[in-house]
Every structure is written in C-alpha cells, then in structure tokens.
Amino acid sequence: MLELPDEPALIPYFVAGYPSVESTPDAIEAFGEGGADVVEVGLPFSEPIADGPTIQNAITRALQNGMTPDVYFDKIGEADVDIPLVCMTYYNLIMKRGVDKFVRDCKSVGIEGIIVPDLPVDESDALYEACEEHGVSLVFIVAPTTTDDRLERIMERVSGFVYVQARLGTTGARDDVSGATYDVLRRVEGYDVPKAVGFGVSKGEHAREIVRGGADAVVAGSVFVEGMEDGIEEIGQKARELKQGALEGGQEAPKSDESNV
C-alpha cells in the first residue's frame, strides 16, 4: 500500500512514452533525484476526457511512439528508484487487460497506487476489490462539486491519499491557486488520509500556498510535461522548486495536523 512521508510531499506526473518510450524509466529516476516522494506515471489512453491540451498532446505522441500497457509495465520495471509509483489511467485499459491482472501487474513493478479519473466511486467495486486483495491503494479524486454524501462514500474506499481537484475543468498548468482549493481542503480535513492537491499546480509558490492551506502533498503534471518536450533534463530542477515550496509551506502551516498521523 502507498504511504506518503511525514513531510510535505511532491507527486509529479508525466505520461509514459513521452517524449519517448526509452526516456520513461529515466524520467522516473530524474524525478526521484529531484526530490519527488511518489511518481505518478500516466498510462496513455486514446480518449483522455479529464486532461487538458498539454497532456492530451503528450498522450497522442506517446501512443504514436508505441506505448502500450505491456511496454508500460516493462519500462517501469526498468526504473531504479526507491520511491513508490502510482499509475494513472482510464478505465477501459484496466477492463480490457482484466481488472485483477492489471492490479497484479502494477504490484509486480512497484506501482502501489492507482488513480482512474473516469471511474467514480459508484463504479469502483471490481477495481476496489482487486486493489484490496493485492495490497494496492486506490486513490480517488474529490472535486469542488463533490457533495457531502458522495464525499462520505469516497472516503470509505480511498487509500494512499485523496486527490483534491483544485478547480473544475481539466488538467493544465495555471498561474494561480484556485480559491476552491481551500474550500475542498476544509471539507476533507477531518478525514484520516493524506490530502494531495492537483489540477493547475505549476510553481514553487503554488506548492507553498497549498501546503500552508492544509495539504499534505502537491501533484503537478502539465508543467513537467511541458518541460519534457525537449528532453527530461529540466524536470529535476522544476521538481526541486516545487518540493522546496512544499517544505516551506509546511514550516509555515499551523501545526495541528492530527489527521496526518
């Protein structure tokens, strides 16, 4: 099962197979060296309805590069890192491979959590059972529109961390931190699971504000994917900036975090 560290965590996301299939394990290692605590590795699906233009484009390119679920597990297996990995993908790829086999394959290459943006808790029975059986965390997204009764149901099944969607819409780097972030964080603060905020995070300053606002981790994707266009050299530095921001935010946050223990 997935565990976040005690200090404010950085969870970068990128699309496996972009910019190339071969760079996939290198990118994971570069994130690790840049201070990432978990790496979220996207398995590209042809219809990414939750993603904005940056990640859509990377997914298209990754598929053209020949990224498939088999290649994905192979390449991830080649990465030499000690930090846990999380798989983010859409449900059809999981169903097609077979839910149980998909989860086993994840476990076998060091993937300890799964996020499926088009699988609401209502449809999660099969994946939840397989994850429980194989000791893999199932991460759910909580949106600004999530109602209280839905929040209850999501929190009954979530593990590893809860992914707080900072704003409505799709993934993509933004210039500011959405006000909705703090509303959602307040609504989940009573639950005993780490809170990771994503959707629009692109700067160290964002990470700092978000952690100061009560988050245990920040997720950033599009900003890294943009930086990977010409190679993976730049991502370590961006990771360090975001991690540093998160750590600073942690020092400034009011220390009342029983929920974090």
Next chain:
Amino acid sequence: MSKGKFEGYGGQYVPEAIMPAIDELEEAYEEYLNDDGFLNELDAKLRDYGGRPTAFYHAPQLSERVGTKVYLKRDELLHGGAHKLNNALGQVLLAKKMGKERIIAETGAGQHGTATAMASAALNMDCEVYMGAKDMERQRPNVFRMRLMGATVTPVETGSATLKDAINETMRDWATNVEDTHYVIGSVVGPHPFPAMVRDFQSVIGREIREQSMEAEGRLPDSIVACAGGGSNTMGAFYEFIDDEEVELHAVEAGGSSLETDDERAPNSASLNIGDDGVLHGARTKILQNDEGQILESHSLSAGLDYSGVGPELAALVDEGRVKPATADDDEAMNAFQILSEDEGIIPALEPSHAVAHVLREGDSLGDYVVINLCGRGDKDLETAMESIGMDMDVGFGEGA
C-alpha cells in the same frame, strides 16, 4: 451503487466533478418525465414548432422493387430535417426547468448540433456546439446553419477530429462549466441517465409508428429497420415494440469500406457487429477497440454513423437476441441513396440510406410488411453524393454534345 445498467452495459464512468450534475439531471429527468405540465409543453413544441406527428408513407415503387410492402416513417420531415429535434427540444426544455443558462452539445454530421441550435434558439438559451474539424469540412452547410441560428460552433482538432473527439471536448467543457451548463448529448450514449433519457425523448417515433401502422394496415409491421450509429433513431423507433415479439427489429450499422480492423483503425462503424465490451464516453457498451483497449478510429461515408461506440441498451438488446444487427457498406448506402431518390422522389440522408440498403438486400425475408425509419433527409449529403456519383448523372442528355 452503480446505476442505469442494461444487462451490465451502461453505468456512469465519468470524472467525479461531473457526477453531482449527473445526479441532479437524473432527479430532474425522473421528476419531469412524469410531469403532465412538462410533457404537454414538450408535445406542443414538437407539434407546433417541430411538425409532429411526421408522415407514415407507403412507398409504392420501392415496395415493388423489393417485393414486399415498405412504409417509410418520415422523420426526415421533422423541423431541421432529422429526428434529432425530438431529443434536443426535450433536453433543452429540461435544462431550462433546471435553471441552467448555457447549452453545449457535440455533433457528428451536424444534425444534432443543428437541432440543438434550433431548440436553443426556440427556447432562448445560449448554445455552443463542438464539432470535429474533419466533420466540419464534410458538413459545411450544417456548420453554417448552426451559426445562422446563433450557436457558436467550435472546431475540435484533436484525435481523429470526428464525433468521438467532439464528445471528449464537450465533456471537458462540461467538467469545467458544470454548474450553469447542460450538456445535450445527441444519442443514446454517455453516462446514465442519458441513454434512457434520450431514448424516452426519441420514442415518440415508435409510438407514432404503432398508431399509424394500425391505422394504415390494421396491424403491426413484420420488421422495423433503422440505421444505428450511436442509436438514437434506432432506440426511438424500437423501444415501443420491445415486447411485441412478432415485430423483428433490425439495426443496420455502417459497414464502411470493410469489416476488417487493424491496430488503429476500423474502416467501419459496426460496433454492434464486431465490437466488444468496453467503456467509452461514460458507459460500458460494445466498442471498436484494439487488443490493448485503445479506441479505434471508425469510418463511414456518413458522418452521423461514424462512431466507435453504440448505445448500451442497444448493445444489451443485441446480446439478448431481440435486436438483429446488420451492416450496409458505403457503396450499398450510396446506391440506396440514389434508388430511393429516383423511386420515390425522397432524398434520404446517408445514415438511413444504410437502412434502405438493408431492405433492398434482404427483400421479402423481412416479411410482408416492413417499416424503415427514415430519420434524416439528404440535402446535407449532396456534396458527398456529387463526389461519389459524379455530376455526369446527366450523361444520357449530354452524349455527343
């Protein structure tokens, strides 16, 4: 907890951000579909604005050619030239009752977009339509029609730039603007409650067929034949007859240029015939996909059938054996397009031309009395037809000149 299942198909596979809006929609749909005030208002609009009921026509020359009695359910006479207005008016009226301020829709052939633009204008709502860039090229008159009626038409360049990509983009808009926006899905696809709701709004077609059939022939038809892309005209025509086991129901998909697929493309749109179990656009259904679960790019001469999925209820009805799946390829459809035009002076859209082609091929094996759901008119397809047939149809006059 999961809702809206048809023998395991259907459900709600959408981002969490949209789920509350879908729950809200489901509640509103259940409330208003049993509300006489709403239903009367919708019926009046369909009658006075749309022109319902549409005609039920015995096609004499076609019947003679086929060797069996053929009637056409003439939903191509509905305002806008296709059956799509039945659903668009219903959903836009519902959205208005729910207090939404903005309407968004995807469109393939442009028929649903046109119907949504019409319904939005008629009910005074803002409307934005997403359309694949490739489809915009194929269906320029419809793009212009939508714009004339005040809708914003936004091209979608991603993926194959066709219907499925337009749906993706409309879902992204909805996930962003869900609080004040209603997404009018154009077919019996998508997450629950859309497949059931769109079917209910379209099933006026089947109710009219029953009444008109009893009036004209004193009995129900032996077969009802409808084309199937997403399947809204199909379910609209069939739903009323599901329990009338003596009425055969034939869903004719686009066979395109071939039923063979490779790793990226299906040169057809035959998900009921050759697709398998998967999740696309919010529902579990039969889809065109490769061994890894990536969605294949579909193809059909007719943009309105060009889709990699199909309504979940239709998929279930095929598995149960109640609906018989069939295909007609591009050439057969184009041939049927010409035959119906010549025989009856009715130019069908390329979509129902597939249904006509099936009847031409199967003839009296469909029984003594067959109804074709003529769900759209062919004006929008004239450019495609001219390219395919050639302007030299008048060769008989021009010879030697």
